Amino acid sequence: MIVVRNLDELQDALRGACVTIGNFDGVHKGHQKLLSRTREKALACSAESVAVTFDPHPMSVLASGHAPPFITLIDQKLELISAQGVELCVVLEFTREMGALEPEEFVRRYLVDALNMKHMVIGYDYAFGKGRKGNYELLTELGRKFDYSVERVGPFMLEDAVVSSTRIRDLVKSGQVWEARPLLGRFYTVKGEVQHGANRGGKLLGFPTANLKLVDELFPAMGVYAVWATYEGQTLPAVANIGYNPTFGNEALSVEVHIMDFDRNIYGHELRVQFVQRLRSEKKFNGIDELKAQIAHDTELGRKILSSSQAQP
Numbered sequence: 001m002i003v004v005r006n007l008d009e010l011q012d013a014l015r016g017a018c019v020t021i022g023n024f025d026g027v028h029k030g031h032q033k034l035l036s037r038t039r040e041k042a043l044a045c046s047a048e049s050v051a052v053t054f055d056p057h058p059m060s061v062l063a064s065g066h067a068p069p070f071i072t073l074i075d076q077k078l079e080l081i082s083a084q085g086v087e088l089c090v091v092l093e094f095t096r097e098m099g100a101l102e103p104e105e106f107v108r109r110y111l112v113d114a115l116n117m118k119h120m121v122i123g124y125d126y127a128f129g130k131g132r133k134g135n136y137e138l139l140t141e142l143g144r145k146f147d148y149s150v151e152r153v154g155p156f157m158l159e160d161a162v163v164s165s166t167r168i169r170d171l172v173k174s175g176q177v178w179e180a181r182p183l184l185g186r187f188y189t190v191k192g193e194v195q196h197g198a199n200r201g202g203k204l205l206g207f208p209t210a211n212l213k214l215v216d217e218l219f220p221a222m223g224v225y226a227v228w229a230t231y232e233g234q235t236l237p238a239v240a241n242i243g244y245n246p247t248f249g250n251e252a253l254s255v256e257v258h259i260m261d262f263d264r265n266i267y268g269h270e271l272r273v274q275f276v277q278r279l280r281s282e283k284k285f286n287g288i289d290e291l292k293a294q295i296a297h298d299t300e301l302g303r304k305i306l307s308s309s310q311a312q313p
Helices: 029-044 058-062 074-082 103-113 136-146 165-173 177-184 288-307
Strands: 002-004 017-021 048-054 088-092 117-123 149-153 188-195 210-212 223-231 234-243 254-259 270-280
Touching: 017 029, 017 103, 029 048, 029 117, 029 149, 029 177, 048 074, 074 088, 074 188, 103 117, 103 136, 117 136, 136 149, 165 177, 177 188, 177 270, 210 270, 223 254, 223 288, 234 270, 234 288, 254 270, 270 288
Parallel strands: 002 088, 017 048, 017 117, 048 088, 117 149
Antiparallel strands: 188 210, 188 270, 210 254, 223 234, 223 270, 234 254
């Protein structure tokens, strides 16, 4: 998939684009349905399949610091969109000025003139532009003016409920990572740089941990999880603790990953963590021996759970 962040990077005019547009936070099953339909429509019409998204997320600009944590950061989002077979992804820099554009101006400037859009695929509830006036009805009306067609795709339903980013976010925040898996079509995944921690895991407890540098991203509820950890293409069973380590009186939130059967120095490297199932909530122990016994139990339980699970590619 080709990714452009500036429309001037498009060296050649598109022969005709089939476009879907959205924030695609999580690239969940509903988003995948949209992207798949866009690709199908493009193939049928000999057009190019294009996904248009935004960075930063509009809510982080318009909500003045009150936006929720996002399910996927931009790099992971682009990987997931690419996996759906879309040929081109346009990442537009979202600004307040863009958010204030009338829908007709946005469509003309960014979709018709820049991308030569001939077909548009949108979600059942999609709306954009000033006052969110850019809905299906207005887009259809503009299509008659600018010579493109519009298709509205219905929601992806699971257990009689609509799959949405909000629903997934609520599940992950409450620690229900296993329940979020079918909505995403994969395990909930984060990436982070391994940094130096309190240096207790290996020396004091006998369970070395990789401490992830936290970023502005959605993390599951505090507690211990069975996870898959991927380092340089190698995926291994692991357990992760998210919390404040109350036994030691920590004040800062940390994410610590104990990778089973692994003994390498990976400071400064990226670690990918797929959350499979929550094992327990965080608790304060009476002493180091009690904590060590619990970690040993968590590790064996995690190993058992992961033996019947398969990591995502």
